[in-house]
Amino acid sequence: MSTTLTRPGERAEDRAKVVVVVQQKGGTGKTTIAINVAACSGRSAVYPQASNEDAPAPVVAAGIDVQGSIEKWCARVREVKLPFDYLVTKGKTGILPLILGDPTRRRVIVDTPGFMDVDPDAEWDADPLGDSRTADALRELLDVADLAIVPITPSRITWDEAEFTIERILKPRKIPFLVVVNMHDPSKDKAEKQLDKLKAWIDEREYPRVADPIRRYTIHEHAHENGTLVTEYKMSGTALNAREDFMRVALTMEQML
Ligand SMILES: Nc1ncnc2c1ncn2[C@@H]1O[C@H](COP(=O)(O)OP(=O)(O)O)[C@@H](O)[C@H]1O
Numbered sequence: 001m002s003t004t005l006t007r008p009g010e011r012a013e014d015r016a017k018v019v020v021v022v023q024q025k026g027g028t029g030k031t032t033i034a035i036n037v038a039a040c041s042g043r044s045a046v047y048p049q050a051s052n053e054d055a056p057a058p059v060v061a062a063g064i065d066v067q068g069s070i071e072k073w074c075a076r077v078r079e080v081k082l083p084f085d086y087l088v089t090k091g092k093t094g095i096l097p098l099i100l101g102d103p104t105r106r107r108v109i110v111d112t113p114g115f116m117d118v119d120p121d122a123e124w125d126a127d128p129l130g131d132s133r134t135a136d137a138l139r140e141l142l143d144v145a146d147l148a149i150v151p152i153t154p155s156r157i158t159w160d161e162a163e164f165t166i167e168r169i170l171k172p173r174k175i176p177f178l179v180v181v182n183m184h185d186p187s188k189d190k191a192e193k194q195l196d197k198l199k200a201w202i203d204e205r206e207y208p209r210v211a212d213p214i215r216r217y218t219i220h221e222h223a224h225e226n227g228t229l230v231t232e233y234k235m236s237g238t239a240l241n242a243r244e245d246f247m248r249v250a251l252t253m254e255q256m257l
């Protein structure tokens with residue numbers, strides 16, 4: 001299967017761009033970011049056949065985790081409200097590359113599992129993804145990725161994992177990446193200081209980052225259970241701020257593609 005794929009830089013100019021949300025550490029917001037960036041991107045996308053409601057959406061959200069997080073979330077969203085199509089591979093390989101051949105698809109935003117079964121004893125220059133179904137699905141995805149979004153949170157424990165993901169998984173594959181700070185809590189006293197520290201840590205490594213963080217809001221916490229997208233939150237000051245945060249990520253992503 002993978003022999004039919006082309007590496008970034010070699011492929012046809014007009015195939016869909018693949019954006020992968022990846023970070024070894026679970027709970028950093030990968031699924032939340034994938035779904036809401038797809039929603040923001042889908043809302044601002046120009047549909048080629050606007051008059052035809054059955055036309056495939058230019059933006060696709062996909063998930064490669066066996067649990068099907070994306071599928072569960074999207075299944076709860078009313079269909080008319082879903083500004084993208086979704087694809088669930090449940091960790092199977094061979095599915096994702098198929099949609100790249102469809103010229104109506106422009107962006108494929110892919111969520112990845114929170115846990116990567118990395119081999120702690122792998123040599124520094126060896127591929128640490130190891131051998132598993134998820135690792136194979138991830139390798140297939142990384143083979144066609146045009147950009148990676150790496151979430152990091154103010155909590156120090158996510159920083160090393162972000163660095164590992166970038167240095168060991170993304171850089172060796174020459175995949176451009178974008179770091180985004182998630183869960184910045186503007187209501188906490190010490191948050192600004194911690195954010196400055198984190199920004200400095202990112203900039204020291206010369207990692208490209210989204211200029212401002214995604215703020216922590218309670219409305220995000222139950223969004224997956226309720227099947228809500230940031231583009232559809234009930235109007236409020238918080239909803240506007242929340243939408244702005246994900247729009248900023250979507251715009252920065254577009255600038256890098
Ligand atoms: N900006 C945010 N504000 C508040 N809660 C968030 C935010 N981002 C993510 N969450 C919550 O944190 C938890 C982990 O997020 P999730 O997207 O599932 O992370 P991952 O996919 O990396 O494991 C979820 O309960 C989610 O609702």
Ligand SMILES: [Mg+2]
Binds near residue numbers: 032111
């Ligand atoms: Mg997840």
